[in-house]
Amino acid sequence: MKIAIDGPAASGKSTLGEALARQLNYLYFDTGVMYRAITLAAIQRQIDLHDEIALTALAQQATIEVTPPSVNDGRQYTVWLDGVDVTWLLREPRIDVNVSIPSTYPGVREEMVRQQRWIADKGNVVMVGRDIGTVVLPDADLKIYLDATVEERAMRRHQESLRRGEISDYLSVLSAMRQRDLLDSSRESSPLQPALDAVIIDSTGRTSASIIAEVNQIIINRRAYVGMAASDSADDGDKTS
Ligand code: CDP
DSSP states (O other), X not given: OEEEEXXXXXXXXXXXXXXXXXXXXOEEEXXXXXXXXXXXXXXXXXXXXXXXXXXXXXXXXXXXXXXXXXXXXXXXXXXXXXXXXXXXXXXXXXXXXXXXXXXXXXXXXXHHHHHHHHHHTTSOEEXXXXXXXXXXXXXXXXXXXXXXXXXXXXXXXXXXXXXXXXXXXXXXXXXXXXXXXXXXXXXXXXXXXXXXXXXXXXXXXXXXXXXXXXXHHHHHHHHHHHHHHHHHHHHHHHHHO
């Protein structure tokens, strides 16, 4: 089974995705880290983020690997960029404010999508991002689109930063998030939008536990429905034989 979770920044995708993957014993894969890693690689190599050709070549050359946590410091996974642990560097504000630029380039996306499909082809997966239900896994068995008001999402990110002991200013986080929302949803190549067959959930004012419970119920209902459909067709087979 493949589960696709899409939505804007801080809508609760990673908390939901990780919880589902743990319960179902599926692979959890957060595709956002790949776009973040390409952005970091460009900054480190002093490549102009507006140079689409250079960024596309970089996406094709860079090796991004995501493994279970290599250090027990609260991370969900370890991200390796060309063999170097860059997990926390990917969360720096310089990445937040720039990541939506390389993400608009079709060549960058093509390479990321190719690698993401290869990962999903290995087996059961919960994949999280912006275009999973629409582009990466259009045949996913379940598609969830999580949303929340931009003010609440900015507050969540602001509090996450404070909890990590970082300096954070709510209004700056809010304005950066508005900018990223705009770029992600207005780009020509795979814009952020719900798939036609996605279940849309608004997480504003709700706890992650209640969202996880709601999605679990959707999975239970779907499994029951698929089971019923399978036993109906077995009955039909019995009648005709
Ligand atoms: O964690 P957060 O929701 O803030 O962002 P993320 O999932 O790490 O994604 C960072 C950025 O990567 C997004 O703002 C998009 O520009 C881009 N992205 C994308 O274009 N397609 C994806 N499947 C995942 C991320």
